[in-house]
């Protein structure tokens with residue numbers, strides 16, 4: 001469980017990622033899009049942006065959006081840049097969520113989808129998000145939810161078999177982590193994607 005294990009795992013699957021996960025991406029990212037209120041004037045950061053699927057979705061609605069995606073995997077970022085490069089105000093940067101290369105209070109809005117369970121230092125990553133978000137700005141994170149059976153099974157199996165995987169969390173643990181990083185949780189929700197598996201989402205204010 002380290003940044004280099006995550007980088008290697010995602011460098012390997014970057015070319016195939018969009019096709020392989022298309023149904024999951026459609027479900028999770030349209031949900032995140034409808035949940036996060038993103039003003040067209042906002043400066044947005046996407047932490048663990050992967051192949052830029054969220055940027056693609058958002059920029060088709062709001063083409064002038066200022067948005068920066070950060071990710072550990074250069075291969076995932078390569079796909080993202082090829083996909084979204086024609087939009088004027090999008091950029092993709094190779095960086096870890098535990099050391100975000102931005103000054104304090106640089107962004108109005110932060111989003112992150114399906115990346116929290118990889119963060120080797122989740123509390124540090126959330127503190128970094130708090131640091132770079134302007135006071136009053138909003139963070140919306142979507143991730144697997146350990147309140148669901150399938151997620152608990154995956155959690156146990158991935159901890160044994162996948163060096164890149166860190167942990168998933170229950171909704172309550174997730175909200176506590178947000179509060180310890182200095183956020184005020186505005187609203188959180190868990191929802192099932194299948195009968196036994198599900199995701200959670202929370203919006204919190206810096």
Ligand SMILES: C[S@@+](CC[C@H](N)C(=O)[O-])C[C@H]1O[C@@H](n2cnc3c(N)ncnc32)[C@H](O)[C@@H]1O
Pocket residue numbers: 003006007010025029047048049050051052053054070071072073076095096097098112113114115118119120
């Ligand atoms: C399951 S993918 C999700 C990608 C994208 N958010 C989406 O919904 O398609 C997880 C991504 O998080 C990135 N990631 C994991 N840990 C990270 C960290 N500490 N800092 C930056 N990116 C990270 C991985 O490289 C990978 O691209």
